[in-house]
Amino acid sequence: MLDIKFIRENTEAVEKGVKDRGLKLDLKKLLSLDAEKRKFITEVEDMKSKKNTASQEIGKLLREKKDASKLKAEMKASSQKVKEIDTKVGDINDTLQKMLLEIPNIPDSSVPVGPDGRSNKVVRKWGKPRKFNFNTKNHIELAEELDIIDFGRAAKISGAGFALYKGLGARLERALINFMLDIHTKKHGYKEVFPPFLVNRKSMTGTGQLPKLEEDMYRLKDDDLFLIPTAEVPVTNMHRDETIDEADLPIYYTAYTACFRREAGSYGKDTRGLVRVHQFDKVELVKFVKPETSSDELEKLLKDAEAVIQLLNIPYRVAVLSTGDMSFAASKCYDIEIWAPGTDAWLEVSSCSNFTDFQARRANIKYRPKDSKKAAYIHTLNGSGVALARLVVAIIENYQEKDGSITIPEPLRPYMDSMDAIRFV
């Protein structure tokens, strides 16, 4: 959410930001509603002030056993009028609030301007794709042959777009989760948390998934709860409606959670295999930082995510997303894409974003700067470190051998009883 005051004073900058994202928005209506609201507030507060004085007067008269019925009658009428205007202000405010929740964050000036993903800019590449001296298979063939992922039974249990990991497949999943959490907690200084996977509407609104993306969420209607699409939601909302001590900043959290996405509207795309599934595991990184440090913190966050893939020795590239491709709440975002030779594609395994004060304002997360009396909004950031399903695709496909076995990357072996490969049994 943007500050209404900021919009009032920087209307052009906001309009440009919205336009660069390829969206249309009528700020005129917003601003005229805002002006109208303030006019009514001024009016009604003046009436309230008079009312308060009169009420005290009535109290005084009654204590002196004098007649107050005339004043009472006047105040009754005034009270009615106040209620009417208050209702009007409330209605305007609701509309205003709804409009504000639909305005995206303003892109950082370093973000390339463009309508969609084609304007994204690759900022670096790491690793060299392996040269195979045999015909590579994709992860679906490999995993099914080794019987470590069972897509057929997953479909029977749940439907299309789910995976059932079995044996060393399940073990690999668990190993990766532990491996990544260990790196982030022991080497990068993140605190591990394990949050609820179901969250309420307020949390979903706080991080910006609602109100715009309700269609993309799994929702429990009876309880108005949502299955989390990412750990970003519960973890960022940990500090909703809180003022954090400046001395405690920055705060780094890492969390493993399952993630649930309906992927509505993407039917027909990547329908087979692990590339696009309704449920996947992810280790997430979330930061709460002072505003002046957030752009450096984004670079560090990105490096922390990259470290995981480097240790696993899988080629990847990093792209800075263009204005049109960035998510609603982000001011700047990097994607990490890993190379999957069997699928013959670069797969997005991490989005690292700086949300500046956009989420903090929605979720009301503040800190008190030392030299200022007023509390200020903190900046939030997050990124995957990294998403499992696609990482598993990349591991299976990059580490496949001619005989159909899969070599286990060196750093994962301590988590897998020192096994060096997944072979046929």
Add this chain to the structure above:
RNA sequence: GGAGGAGUGGCUGAGUGGCCGAAAGCGGCGGUCUUGAAAACCGUUGUACCUUCGCGGUACCGUGGGUUCGAAUCCUACCUCCUCCGCCA
């Protein structure tokens, strides 16, 4: 799921219709004293909004609605927490 109790400022906690944005204590900040610190003493200390920006005004005592000239205080619905019983991984 059943029965009872409770939600007040950073914390503890008083307040059952006007004199309450709210006692008192603790904590924080500033000062006196001191070589320095502690103790003691004095002062100060919530947030947001409106504003003709005036040390003016409004709102906020879990949340929403209601009663009243007037609500932290009464009524009502909901949320959360605690205790006991039941059920349960």
